[in-house]
Amino acid sequence: xxxxxxxxxxxxxxxxxxxxxxxxxxxxxxxxxxxxxxxxxxxxxxxxxxxxxxxxxxxxxxxxxxxxxxxxxxxxxxxxxxxxxxxxxxxxxxxxxxxxxxxxxxxxxxxxxxxxxxxxxxxxxxxxxxxxxxxxxxxxxxxxxxxxxxxxxxxxxxxxxxxxxxxxxxxxxxxxxxxxxxxxxxxxxxxxxxxxxxxxxxxxxxxxxxxxxxxxxxxxxxxxxxxxxxxxxxxxxxxxxxxxxxxxxxxxxxxxxxxxx
Numbered sequence: 001x002x003x004x005x006x007x008x009x010x011x012x013x014x015x016x017x018x019x020x021x022x023x024x025x026x027x028x029x030x031x032x033x034x035x036x037x038x039x040x041x042x043x044x045x046x047x048x049x050x051x052x053x054x055x056x057x058x059x060x061x062x063x064x065x066x067x068x069x070x071x072x073x074x075x076x077x078x079x080x081x082x083x084x085x086x087x088x089x090x091x092x093x094x095x096x097x098x099x100x101x102x103x104x105x106x107x108x109x110x111x112x113x114x115x116x117x118x119x120x121x122x123x124x125x126x127x128x129x130x131x132x133x134x135x136x137x138x139x140x141x142x143x144x145x146x147x148x149x150x151x152x153x154x155x156x157x158x159x160x161x162x163x164x165x166x167x168x169x170x171x172x173x174x175x176x177x178x179x180x181x182x183x184x185x186x187x188x189x190x191x192x193x194x195x196x197x198x199x200x201x202x203x204x205x206x207x208x209x210x211x212x213x214x215x216x217x218x219x220x221x222x223x224x225x226x227x228x229x230x231x232x233x234x235x236x237x238x239x240x241x242x243x244x245x246x247x248x249x250x251x252x253x254x255x256x257x258x259x260x261x
Contacts, residue, residue: 004259005038005070005078006030006252009063009094012043013205014051022203022239026083029249034256038075042066044090063097067104079255081109083202083239083248088148107258109251112202112244113153119160125243127166130196138168138192140183141200142212142220145173154178157200168192171200172220174211180220184227195224197233204237 008027013019031039042061043049049060070078084091091111098106113119130139143154158171172183197220199208213221213233221231238244
C-alpha cells in the first residue's frame with residue numbers, strides 16, 4: 001500500500017479540451033515523477049464538478065472527499081499542491097479544510113505566483129512568446145481578479161512589465177483592479193489600434209471562451225471592438241506551458257523533501 005498521497009487541487013474547468021491541455025498533463029507528469037505515491041485530483045468548484053458529472057457521468061472529488069479517500073486507504077502523509085495562480089480565497093479554503101483532519105500529516109505547496117522570482121518566470125515565458133508582436137499591436141492579459149488582498153499580484157505584474165521595458169504588455173482582471181476599463185484608458189493614451197487578447201489564467205476555459213472572447217455584449221473582445229480596436233485572441237492557458245507544468249512538479253518535490261525531515 002502506498003504510504004504517501006499527493007493531492008492536486010484546482011478550481012477546475014468544465015471544458016474538456018482545457019482540462020486535457022493543462023490539468024491532466026500536470027497530473028500525468030506528477031504520476032510519472034512520483035510513481036510510489038497515491039495521486040488524486042480535486043476541483044474546488046462545486047458547479048464545475050456538477051456540470052462535468054451532468055455532461056459525462058464522471059465524478060471528480062472535492063478536497064474533503066479526496067482526503068477521505070486517502071484516509072480510507074490508510075494514507076495520512078499527504079502533499080497538497082494547489083495549481084492556483086495566487087494564494088487567494090480558494091487557497092485559504094483548502095487550508096481550512098485540511099485543518100479539520102487532526103491525524104493528517106500534510107504539507108501544502110505554494111501557488112504559482114508566490115514571490116518576485118515567480119513573477120519574473122511568468123513574464124519571461126510571456127516575453128518569449130509575445131515580444132515579437134508588431135509595434136502597432138499590444139498584448140492584453142486577462143486575469144480573474146479577486147477581492148482578496150492577494151489581488152495585488154496583478155498590479156505587481158504590470159509594474160514589473162513596465163520595469164523590464166515591456167511597455168506593450170497590459171494586465172487587466174475580470175472582477176477587480178486593474179479592470180478592462182483601466183486598460184482601455186491606457187491603450188487610448190498610446191493610440192494603439194490592434195490588440196491581442198490572452199488569458200492570464202491556468203486554463204483557457206469558460207472565462208477565456210466566454211468572458212474574454214464570447215458573443216455576449218460585455219465580453220472583452222466586444223467591448224474593445226466597440227471602442228474601435230481591432231482584436232485578435234489566443235486561447236492558451238498558463239497551464240499549457242511546459243515551463244509552468246514543471247513548476248508545479250518542482251513544488252511537489254520541495255514539499256516531499258520537507259515531509260522527509
